[in-house]
Amino acid sequence: xxxxxxxxxxxxxxxxxxxxxxGTVAVLTLALSTSAGTGRLAPGTSTAGxxxxxxxxxxxxxxxxxxxxxxIQMSEGxxxxxxxxxxxxxxxxxxxxxxxxxxxxxxxxxxxxxxxxPKTEEWFxxxxxxxxxxxxxxxxxxxLRMPKSFAEYGIExxxxxxxxxxxxxxxxxxxxxxxxxxxxxxxxxxxVTPNAGPSALDTVLSVTFAGNQEAPVADxxxxxxxxxxxxxxxxxxxxxxxxxxxxxxxxxxxVFGLPDLYTQEGGGAVxxxxxxxxxxxxxxxLLGWHKWKLGWLDRTQVHCASAPGTTEYTLTPLAxxxxxxxxxxxxxxxxxxxxxxxxREGNDETVCRxxxxxxxxxxxxxxxxxxxxxxxxxxxxxxxxxxxxxHAELSDATFTEGETFKDPRKGVxxxxxxxxxxxxxxxxxxxx
Ligand SMILES: [Zn+2]
Numbered sequence: 001x002x003x004x005x006x007x008x009x010x011x012x013x014x015x016x017x018x019x020x021x022x023g024t025v026a027v028l029t030l031a032l033s034t035s036a037g038t039g040r041l042a043p044g045t046s047t048a049g050x051x052x053x054x055x056x057x058x059x060x061x062x063x064x065x066x067x068x069x070x071x072i073q074m075s076e077g078x079x080x081x082x083x084x085x086x087x088x089x090x091x092x093x094x095x096x097x098x099x100x101x102x103x104x105x106x107x108x109x110x111x112x113x114x115x116x117x118p119k120t121e122e123w124f125x126x127x128x129x130x131x132x133x134x135x136x137x138x139x140x141x142x143x144l145r146m147p148k149s150f151a152e153y154g155i156e157x158x159x160x161x162x163x164x165x166x167x168x169x170x171x172x173x174x175x176x177x178x179x180x181x182x183x184x185x186x187x188x189x190x191x192v193t194p195n196a197g198p199s200a201l202d203t204v205l206s207v208t209f210a211g212n213q214e215a216p217v218a219d220x221x222x223x224x225x226x227x228x229x230x231x232x233x234x235x236x237x238x239x240x241x242x243x244x245x246x247x248x249x250x251x252x253x254x255v256f257g258l259p260d261l262y263t264q265e266g267g268g269a270v271x272x273x274x275x276x277x278x279x280x281x282x283x284x285x286l287l288g289w290h291k292w293k294l295g296w297l298d299r300t301q302v303h304c305a306s307a308p309g310t311t312e313y314t315l316t317p318l319a320x321x322x323x324x325x326x327x328x329x330x331x332x333x334x335x336x337x338x339x340x341x342x343x344r345e346g347n348d349e350t351v352c353r354x355x356x357x358x359x360x361x362x363x364x365x366x367x368x369x370x371x372x373x374x375x376x377x378x379x380x381x382x383x384x385x386x387x388x389x390x391h392a393e394l395s396d397a398t399f400t401e402g403e404t405f406k407d408p409r410k411g412v413x414x415x416x417x418x419x420x421x422x423x424x425x426x427x428x429x430x431x432x
Contacts, residue, residue, distance in 0.1 A: 060304055061299065061302065061304045062304075063304055063306035063330045064078070064302075064304035064306065064328040064330050064336060065077075065078045065079070066078065066330060066332070066333060066334050066335060066336055066361065066363045067333070067334065067363050068334055068362075068363035068364040068365075068366075069334075069364055072363070072364060072365075072366050073259075073366055073367055074210070074254070074257065074258070074259040074260075074366065074367040075259065075363045075364075075366070075371070076259060076289065076293070076361050076362065076363045076365075076371045076372065077334075077363035078292065078293050078363075079293070080256075080257035080293055080294075081211070081257070082211075083210075083211035083213060083224065084210055084211050084225060084255060084256055084257035085186045085187040085210075085225045085255045085256055086186060086256075087128075087132055087256040087257075087294040087295055087296075088128070088131045088132055088294070088295045088296070089131075089132070089133060090133040090135060091132060091133065091134050091135065091186045091187065092135050092137055092184060092185045092186050092187075093134060093135060093136045093137065093185065093186065093187050093188070093189055093252075094137060094139070094180065094182070094184075094185035094187070094188045094189065095113060095116075095117075095136045095137060095138050095188075095189040095191060096138075096140060096144055096172065096176060096180075096188070096189070096190055096191070097109035097110075097112045097113060097138075097140075097142075097143055097144065097191045097192075097193070098143065098144045098145070098146055098172060098190060098191070098192055098193065099143040099144070099145055099146070099192075099193040099196070100145070100146050100148070100149050100150040100193070100196055101145070101149050102149040102150050102151055102196075103149075103150045103193050103195045103196035103197075104143075104193070104195075105143035105193040106193065106194075106195055109141060109142050109143045109144075110138070110141055112191050112193065112194070113136075113138055113191060115191075115232070115244060115245060116136075116189075116191065116229070116245045116248045117136045117245075119245040120134065120136065120245055120248045120249055120252070121134040121135070121136060123245075123246070123249045123283075123347060124249065124252075126319075126346050126347050127249075127285055127286055127291070127296070127346070127347050128291070128294070128296045129296060129321040129322075130321070131295065131296045132294075132296070136189070137185070139176075139179050139180050140176060140179050140180065143193065144172065144175050144176060145175070146168065146171050146172065146175065147171050147175070148167070148171065150196040150197065153165075153167060153168050155168070155197065155205060156197075156203075156205070157203045157204065157205055159207075161209055161212065161214075161215070165209065165228075166215075166216060169215060169216045169223050169226065170216045172190065173216055173218040173223060176218075177218060177219070180218075181219055182218035182219040182221055182223065183219045183220065183221055186225070187225045187226070187227070187252065187255045188223055188225065188226040188227070189226075189227050189229070189248065189251075189252070190226060190227065190228045190229070191229050192228060192229060192230045194230070194231045194232050195231075196230065196231075197230050197231060198231065199231050200230065200231040200232060200233045200234070201234075201235070201236075204230075204233070205228070205230040205231070206227075206228060206229045206230050206247050206251055207227075207228050207251070208225075208226065208227040208228070208251045208252075208254035208255055209224075209225070209226050210224075210225050210254045210255050210257065211224060211225065211257070212224045212225070212226075225255040226255075227248065227251035227252055227254070227255055228251070229247055229248055229251060232244055233246070233247050233279075233280055235280060235281065235388065235389055237281070237388050237389075239281065239282070239388075242283075243280075243281060243282060243283060246275060246279045246280070246283065247279050249275055249279070250275050250276060250279035253275060253276050253286070253290075256294055257293070258276050258286075258290055258293070258294075259276065259366065259367030259368070259371050260276055260277075260367045260368040261274050261276045261277035261370075261371065261372050262276075262277050262278065262368070263368060263369060263370045264368075266391065267391035267394075268391060268393070268394070269370045269372060269373050269374065270287075270359070270372050270373070270374050270394070271374060271390075271391040271393070271394025271395060271397065272284045272350055272385070272387075272390040272391055272394070272395060273285075273287060273342065273357060273359075273374055273394070273397075274286050274287045274290060274372070275347075276290070277372075277391075278389070278390065278391060280389040281350075281387055281388055281389030281390050282349050282350040282387045282389075282390060283347050283348070283349045283350070284347060284348060284349070284350065285318065285319060285342075285346060285347035285348045286347075287338070287340070287357075287359065287372065288318050288325050288326040288338060288340035289326065289328075289338045289359075289361050289372070291318070291325070291326075292325075292326055297325055297326060300324075301322075301323065301324055301325045301326065302325065302326045302327075302328065303324065303326070303327045303328070304328050304330065305327055305328065305329045305429045305431065306329070306330050306431075307431065308431050308432060309430070309431065310428060310429065310430045311428070311429050312417070312426060312427070312428050312429075313327050313339075313426070313427050313428075313429065314420075314424050314425070314426050314427075315327070315339070315340060315341035315356065315424065315425050315426075315427060316341065316422075316423075316424050317341050317342070317343040317345060317354075317423055317424075318340050318341055318342055318343075318346075318348075319342075319343060319345040319346030319347065319348050320345065320346070323424070325340060325341075326338060326339070326340050327339040327340075327427065327429060329412055329414075329429065329431065331360075331410055334362060334363045334364040335360060335361060335362040335363065335364070336360070336361055337358060337359070337360055337361075337407075337412065337414075338358070338359055338360075338361055339356060339357070339358050339414060339427060339429075340356070340357050341354075341355070341356055341357070341424075341425050342354065342355065342356075342357045342398060343423065350385050350387045350390050350395065351395075352383075352384035352385045352395055352396065353378075353384050353395065353396040353397075353398050353400070354398065354400075355377075355398030355399055355400040355403075355416070355425070356398055356399045356400070356414075356416050356425060356427060357374065357397065357398050357399075358374070358375045358399060358405050358414060359372050359373060359374040359375060360372065360373045360375070374394055374397050375397065375405060376393065376394055376396075376397040377396070377397055377398060377399045377400075377403055377405070378396045378397070380393070381393070381396055383395035383396050384396040399414070399416050400416060401416050401417070401418055401419055401425075402416065403415075403416050404416070411431055411432030412429075412430070412431055412432075413428075413429070413430040414427055414428070414429050414430075415427065415428045415430075
């Protein structure tokens with residue numbers, strides 16, 4: 001048997017620490033440990049269920065369907081490689097609440113569940129324009145006690161699947177199996193009692209093992225896509241009840257094949273423009289690129305600007321259903337620019353400078369290493385947001401009417417030409 005490992009995104013490692021100095025905007029302090037996964041998705045593996053949704057794509061989109069090398073664990077490439085949970089239609093999320101003898105569940109297990117639902121399925125419904133019908137299910141409504149103590153599993157930040165998580169998943173399957181048919185679900189959420197392990201302010205343990213065909217088998221199917229959520233992401237700002245759930249859509253993003261966009265430098269590459277970049281604090285949406293990757297945009301909503309010449313496009317706000325959402329300018333077989341319109345609506349509650357967001361996507365850069373970089377139209381401005389736990393500098397990164405993005409080396413110019421009464425924005429793309 002070929003030794004091949006699981007896709008393991010680097011552990012989540014954003015650690016916010018509120019500054020105590022009066023009047024200071026809280027900043028993200030980063031706890032750094034790149035724990036690159038030990039393996040990658042083996043070529044040719046596939047799940048029993050359907051893979052990622054068939055993407056809206058035509059031959060006209062071909063040059064924009066960039067892809068990374070096989071050594072990339074989790075790539076921004078389109079289409080997403082097989083093995084992940086599908087991201088359109090009805091997706092059934094088995095949700096288990098677990099506790100341990102040395103960390104017994106406090107309160108009701110269903111109260112733990114209620115920290116994440118219905119907010120998580122609403123978040124997905126909004127972001128996907130109704131294309132992802134996320135159904136959390138709790139066939140076991142009490143705490144599921146694991147046979148070993150939390151300490152015995154050796155779970156810590158960056159812990160690999162072997163051996164601790166394998167043991168935990170095996171035990172979890174054994175404990176749940178009498179009441180659960182694992183074949184019925186597309187993904188698994190494990191909501192760990194929050195008193196197990198350190199505070200999220202110190203160490204974020206929450207992690208997802210995605211596309212993991214080597215996972216223990218339950219009812220004949222591997223537990224291939226599983227998100228584990230630990231202590232509460234409560235930054236003390238009083239917003240936990242509103243925003244604490246957002247770790248779960250982030251972790252589920254991995255289950256659907258999305259990489260981490262934060263890097264060792266934190267949210268400095270993408271800021272608050274995607275939940276895979278920042279999932280603390282105020283709500284945020286996904287990039288248009290991710291929505292395309294997840295199958296939430298029609299082919300008519302994505303334009304591939306690969307040919308030389310000048311073309312005008314009208315972008316509608318990404319948060320609204322319908323209309324043109326994304327213009328992609330491929331630069332090579334592995335990278336391209338993406339252009340979209342971001343406004344303060346839907347899941348994007350902190351947008352303080354509505355406008356055209358321009359970023360580079362590199363399918364050959366791995367999760368956590370900066371596969372997406374947002375261009376800042378207002379460098380060193382300090383940004384326009386005052387929300388805690390939002391990367392401020394990039395919050396005003398958008399280009400507005402009359403502004404132009406230029407990459408002379410690649411012969412690319414993107415000008416924001418105007419805005420109409422409905423909020424749509426025109427752009428003119430020129431390629432030499
Ligand atoms: Zn992550």
